[in-house]
Amino acid sequence: MIAKKSFPEKGLSEDLIMERILEAYHLDMDFNCGKIFGSMCTSPLEIARKVHGMFLDSNLGNPGLYEGTISLEREVHGAVADLINAPDGYEAISVGGATEGNIMGLWKARNQSGKRKVLLPVSAHFSFKKACDLLNMEPVMIPLGEDYLPDLAVMEDRLDGDTAAVVGVAGTTELGIVEPIEAIAEIAGDVHLHVDAALGGFTVPFLDNSDISVFDFSIPGVDSLVLDPHKMGLSTVPLGLYYSRDEHPISVESPYLTGKHQKTITGTRTSASIPAFWSVMKYLGSQGYRKILEGCMEKTYWLMERGVSLGLDPVISPVLNIVTFHHDDPCGVVDRMAQNGWNISRTVTPPGLRFVVMPHVTKDAIDNMIPVLEESL
Numbered sequence: 001m002i003a004k005k006s007f008p009e010k011g012l013s014e015d016l017i018m019e020r021i022l023e024a025y026h027l028d029m030d031f032n033c034g035k036i037f038g039s040m041c042t043s044p045l046e047i048a049r050k051v052h053g054m055f056l057d058s059n060l061g062n063p064g065l066y067e068g069t070i071s072l073e074r075e076v077h078g079a080v081a082d083l084i085n086a087p088d089g090y091e092a093i094s095v096g097g098a099t100e101g102n103i104m105g106l107w108k109a110r111n112q113s114g115k116r117k118v119l120l121p122v123s124a125h126f127s128f129k130k131a132c133d134l135l136n137m138e139p140v141m142i143p144l145g146e147d148y149l150p151d152l153a154v155m156e157d158r159l160d161g162d163t164a165a166v167v168g169v170a171g172t173t174e175l176g177i178v179e180p181i182e183a184i185a186e187i188a189g190d191v192h193l194h195v196d197a198a199l200g201g202f203t204v205p206f207l208d209n210s211d212i213s214v215f216d217f218s219i220p221g222v223d224s225l226v227l228d229p230h231k232m233g234l235s236t237v238p239l240g241l242y243y244s245r246d247e248h249p250i251s252v253e254s255p256y257l258t259g260k261h262q263k264t265i266t267g268t269r270t271s272a273s274i275p276a277f278w279s280v281m282k283y284l285g286s287q288g289y290r291k292i293l294e295g296c297m298e299k300t301y302w303l304m305e306r307g308v309s310l311g312l313d314p315v316i317s318p319v320l321n322i323v324t325f326h327h328d329d330p331c332g333v334v335d336r337m338a339q340n341g342w343n344i345s346r347t348v349t350p351p352g353l354r355f356v357v358m359p360h361v362t363k364d365a366i367d368n369m370i371p372v373l374e375e376s377l
């Protein structure tokens with residue numbers, strides 16, 4: 001527990017405030033320090049920072065006051081709908097990130113089916129555990145095969161008349177695998193299929209790799225999908241985009257506000273990050289994203305090679321910008337690295353060391369990290 005301190009009685013001068021603020025600011029790790037390998041977020045583009053700062057007042061929980069933000073939101077929703085092949089009649093909702101989007105998808109599935117079981121590959125992000133708990137749904141875990149893909153035979157076997165939803169992941173948190181959504185859709189049949197494309201949404205469309213399977217609404221069985229501008233969308237936190245194939249059926253009336261109803265879980269909600277992302281999208285275009293991702297993939301393979309030269313064994317050949325090496329004591333390595341100021345993360349299935357090669361990870365940063373990793377193994 002944090003000790004109680006008296007709430008400030010008298011105001012302080014700006015100078016005194018900034019002294020303490022700067023002290024705290026410099027304690028935070030900076031993406032450009034070259035030591036962050038465990039984050040799926042990155043330093044937002046300069047234009048995103050600038051625009052985000054301009055829209056601090058905006059609150060789409062009360063949309064009638066923010067016509068400008070809404071107009072940019074519509075453009076974002078439309079353009080991203082094109083990126084993920086959303087069908088006519090789709091609905092898009094800006095959310096705080098994939099956690100919220102995953103809850104929205106399962107919420108829709110539960111209410112429409114009146115059922116509670118969710119088939120969840122072991123690879124699925126822990127946010128689904130929150131979703132199931134909140135929605136009183138029952139996760140039915142689907143094991144992974146030797147290739148770390150969901151065991152489709154088991155999935156088929158577990159799907160029954162009580163199943164509300166099936167989940168597939170495009171860009172798994174631990175390995176960056178794009179699961180075979182098309183095959184999962186075939187198994188799901190009429191059951192709601194929710195795709196978590198938090199990472200894959202802004203990577204797969206920009207990779208020229210025909211080996212990566214399709215994950216989006218071009219598969220008729222995909223009912224809902226979330227993707228995160230605040231990850232490889234390279235914009236500011238927090239922003240996720242939730243898409244539903246048809247109208248999202250859940251809303252409550254919001255009588256005191258300018259909007260007639262709210263569909264989001266949060267009331268006052270993420271807003272400045274929408275114009276910020278609009279700017280990034282316009283600034284980079286597909287070409288810009290492609291180029292940045294190409295750089296990330298080159299560095300990903302470089303990091304893999306350097307790891308292999310230390311005797312580490314990559315779990316898979318990287319598909320997206322994540323390298324994971326098998327390791328028996330990942331917690332120990334992560335802790336030893338952290339003691340020296342380096343941030344890497346661990347995986348559970350299988351136990352391993354995970355490196356996320358976001359745009360802030362430079363080749364020099366990799367070269368500087370490798371000797372520290374060697375000492376920490």
Ligand code: 0PR
Pocket residue numbers: 038039040041096097098099100125127169171172173196198199228240
């Ligand atoms: N789905 C997938 C596939 C994810 O990888 C994540 C987050 C989520 C959903 C949840 O997204 P939000 O946290 O945006 O709601 N995965 C990252 C991870 O666990 C989250 C993260 C982000 C971790 C930034 C560290 C960090 O610095 O690695």
